[in-house]
Structure formats: structure tokens, C-alpha cells
Amino acid sequence: MPAKRYTFPAITLHWLMAVLLIGLFGLGLYMSDLPLSPDKLMFYSWHKWAGVSAFLLVLLRLAWRVGHPPPPLPEAMPRWQQAASHGLHHLLYLLMVAIPLTGWLMSSAKGFQTVYFGIVPLPDLLGKNKELGELLEDIHSALNFGLAGLVVAHVIAALKHHLVDRDDVLSRMLPLRQRYR
């Protein structure tokens, strides 16, 4: 019989990344509007370090997921909703991979190498190119707003399951004691 809950690592990674990504989103918006100052340079570095961390975490998460498939959705859920749920989750993963990648490429194209925590230099896969840098900045930004929109839908869906359908879809992702129904 398949498990009813997400595994502990899956739950930990989900919530750790949720907090990290929301923080990164806010920091990204805030820092890019600041006038140039030492603080701005510092925030950019923090954003890049945290963004690279998010990238490493999502790789870890995907690797874990391959061996630990999510629990099946409630039988009562209509087919289209199950398909929408799977589709949305795949899109979320796709964006969690694509956003840091565009951030990294953008930084290279703008001529500012990414050095993880100021220690580990990531290779510049692109040479300095102003137009390409600006294009990647727009893509990074657009993907981020895409992610934000999907996360809002994701949260509404989770709350709907919990409050309207009263199923275990939210609780099986919560880091609480096992709850059997």
C-alpha cells in the first residue's frame, strides 16, 4: 500500500524552499530598485548565494523524489483536478530550476561572475554581452512573476483541499505528527 504522507525529507525541503524562494523573490524586487550603493552590492551577492543554494536544493529535491514518489491524490478528486495538480507541480519544479539558471547566466552576461559565498567561483558560461544580459534579466524577471502566480494558485488549491474538500492533501505535506483519517 503506498504511503499516505510525504516523506520527512520531502516535507523539509518543500517548506525550507518555500521560505527561501519567497525571501529571494522579495529581496530580488527590493534590491534591483535600490540606487547603487555598497548595500546594493551586498544584497546582490546575498541574492546570488541564496539563489544558488535554492538551485542545489531543488536538484537534491528532484533526486529524492525520483526514489520517493508522492502519495497518490485522493480517489475522490476529479480526473482533471489530478491532472492539473500534476501539471502544476511539474511546472513549479521547472521554474525552480530555470530561474536560478537564468540568474546565473544573466550575471555572466552582465560581467559579474557568481562566486558562491565569495568562495566557490561558478564558471561564466556566457561572455560579457550587454544586450544578452538585459534579455536574460527580463527572462529572469518574467519567470519569477510566472512562479509567483503559480504559487498563489498552488496555495489557493491547498487551502481549498483543506477547508472545502476537507481531505488530507495539505496535512500530508505538513510537518506534524502522522494524522490518519
Add this chain to the structure above:
Amino acid sequence: MTLLRLTLAALLLASGSACAVEFNQFQADRSTLQFVSKQMGVAVNGRFRKFAATLAFDPARPTAATARLDLDLASVDAGSADADVEVVGKSWFNVKLYPTATFVSSAIRPLGGDKFELAGTLTIKGRTHDVRAPFTFSQAGGNGVFDGTFVLKRLDFALGDGIWSDVSTVANEVQIKFHIVAAPAAGSK
């Protein structure tokens, strides 16, 4: 006529003639002046688009050589559009008051082989400090090529005062890399 002179010059060079060749015709479009600053520990490249060198260097008599460099600070490319605007402003170069930086050599010393050391004074933003820069001299296509690097401390020249004086975000050390190309003096063969 020109052909004859070129042939002669080539013969003289090939025979290792001790005839003095003084390189003193600065080639602006082949020369570069770059710098590397460290921002949050990450190297960021910049350069000056406009500068002029006045020099006289005879490899046979290096100690008699002289060099002077005038650079147009407003021609800076500091790595990004934001930085270009910031760095010409008051807390950095303050180009309104100090449009140019100047280097004047005081001594050139051979270090053996194609290596030399250049000493002189650098004036930026009204502050003058001594600098020393090792460089190599080579010849390419009949021109003299001077390649050297040195490190200056930006705060010595009050570059980046106020909020920028915190060297943990932008390091005090800035590496300068020069690549100067000069043709031989007309008729110095």
C-alpha cells in the same frame, strides 16, 4: 624609396644592429588601460577608453626613457551603466573638478631580460602618490609593446569616500593593467 628604407631597416634589425631605435609614437587605438576591482570578493573588469601616452623608450638605453600618461577619467567603463554614472560622481573621480589623472615617470630600471621597472608619481583627484610598476617590453610588427600591472589603493586617492569607504564591499586594492603600443620615431633608424 620607402621600400628601400624598410628593407634597410629590416636588414639592420636582422643583423642585431646596435643602432638605437626609440619608440615614441603612441598608438592610441592599439593600447589599452584596464583595471580590476573587487566587489564583494568578485573581480570586476573596467577600462578607460581615452588616454594619451607621451613616451620615449630606447631598449638599448632604458634608464634614459621617460613616460607620461594622461587619462580622461570621464571615459571610464566601470563594468555597468550604473557604475559608470556613479564612478564619475563626487565620491569617486569627481570629474567636474578633476577631469584627468596623470602619471609621470621618474625612473626606469632594467630588471634583466625583457623586464623593467617603472617608477613615478600618479595624480588622481588632486592627490599624488609614488607608484612602481614592473613591465615587459617586446616588439611586434615593428612597434614597441609595454605590458605591466600594478596595484593602487583607491583610498589613497580618496576614490570612493563616504559610504564607499567601507573596503569590505569594494576592496581598497585596484589592479591596473596597461598595454601601451608605440611606433618607432620617424627616421630613427
